[in-house]
Amino acid sequence: MKNVLFTIIIVALLFSCKTKQEKKDPSQRNGERPTSSQIISEMDEDNDERLSMDEVKGRIANDFDAIDSNNDGYLTLEELDKAGKNQQGRPPRESDTNKDLSNEIDTSVKVVPVNTDYFIKENIIDGIQEQRIVLNGVETLCYVIKTHSQATEHQMGPWCPRHIDDGMEKAGIWFKDDKVYDVSGHFIANLDEFYSDDQWKLYREDGTVKYTDTEEACLAAAKPDVDEEYHNYCVECLPEYFKEQVTTFVIPATPKYLKTVQNFGNGGIGMAFNGVNYDPPAPTHAILAAHTIAPLDDHGGHVNPHGGYHYHAVTGSTKEVAQKDSHSPILGYAIDGFGIYALKDDNGNTPADLDECGGHFDDIRGYHYHAGEPGGNQIIKCLHGLPGYTEVKE
Incomplete structure (x- = not known):
């Protein structure tokens, strides 16, 4: 009897884990494409009838910025419907090479x-x-x-300042609401005000900026699911890592x-x-969700592990x-x-x-x-x- 009960518990746990995994990315399931209502129902963990970047994954996460038409950091039923119906408004995704054009x-x-x-x-x-x-x-x-x-024809970098006293010549640029900002030390020191979020602090008590200074740190931070160790970091990957x-x-x-x-x-x-x-x-929402920024240099480029230097x-x-x-x-x-x-x-x-x-x-x-x-x-x-x-x- 104990063995039967133990088996039932294990099967239930496995089913629960599988169900949770499928719930996290309904866009990947086979068969008919899920409706916007189904996507929200299956991914809305806090039941507020909208999706944050933390709640989505897969294609929805990759497409987040383009679907979020009002740039409020949430996907609503109306925004998902619009993205689904309007191909021109849909975000980039892999081309269907089997499609006959x-x-x-x-x-x-x-x-x-x-x-x-x-x-x-x-x-x-x-x-x-x-x-x-x-x-x-x-x-x-x-x-x-x-x-x-x-x-x-130009120097690649710089990206992250080293101290909150550094001027804009020692770092790159960042963007928000169609505007470009110099990532000076002052900019780094005031990210909490810039994003109206007191969780931002990319610098230490002595004023030095926390940035990824090794290839290993780059690999851990320059990805959608940033390693927790590198939350609140300025992400800087060097071109020589992937030359x-x-x-x-x-x-x-x-x-x-x-x-x-x-x-x-x-x-x-x-x-x-x-x-x-x-x-x-x-993918700015994925970057900002971990309280990181990945500045571009003044030439519009930066580096990631899967594409090297790019604009x-x-x-x-x-x-x-x-x-x-x-x-x-x-x-x-x-x-x-x-x-x-x-x-x-x-x-x-x-x-x-x-x-x-x-x-x-x-x-x-x-x-x-x-x-x-x-x-x-x-x-x-x-x-x-x-x-x-x-x-x-x-």
Whole structure:
């Protein structure tokens, strides 16, 4: 009898653990996609009918910033419904390479081929290769470009100040509500006021800043589930930790404009001419939930273990190719082969007709994108072309 009772208890515990695990990420279950109500019901641990960053995981956690349309730190039923119904408002996620996009190609739209002369050749491993690759059901001539994603035309860093008396020249930048802030020692010392949260304190009693000063500390802190030991830290990973990583970019040689918007994957959304990866928005809610910040340097870049050095913002530090007219210079290419240009033209004007991805047309450049403001945490918002992809090997 005791053995039977013991077995029943063990089975109940296992079932309970399994149920809890499934409850944490309903978006991963097989079959029909869960409704917004089901997602909230299964993940809402405090029963307040909304989801905080601490309550979500998986795809919902990755998509949190884009779904949270009012930026209040919570996901409501209305926000989840809107994200589910509006593909253009959905956040980046892995491209579905099995999806056939051949019928979505609009051949009437003018496109301009990728110009490989723009890339800094010294930063490319074994030269630019050409391969015919099937992308979403479309056989496409692609450029295959391998780099170490290390900038050469500017210094990478600095990121975290060392003392609360340090000036802005000793650290990088951070962003909030579309604005950019210098991460000086004064900024670090006043994060509790900046975020209206007295739990913030990234410095010791002697004024020294707590920052990740080893590769091991970087690995423990530069991830969504920050090790508790590194809560209330300034996260700084150095490029030399991952300098042997190889990032492979597969980009259509001649882009193909699609009638429908495509969300980009968890990998890079494009590349600068120096071979550095343009990344999707930084997961700020995951970072801030642990009372950490991961500053960008003044060039819009920082380092993580799975992508090395990469950009989340365009600040004018990288190679640019000027245009013959007053149009803004080109900075790099999106992963679909369309050019990414600076936001403002030579006269300081911003395009007024950008679409939901940050792109538009003109007679010279065809369809192309303009990079967003540095404080917006989005270089471009989505793709209007047949997407290539990136791969990172450590």
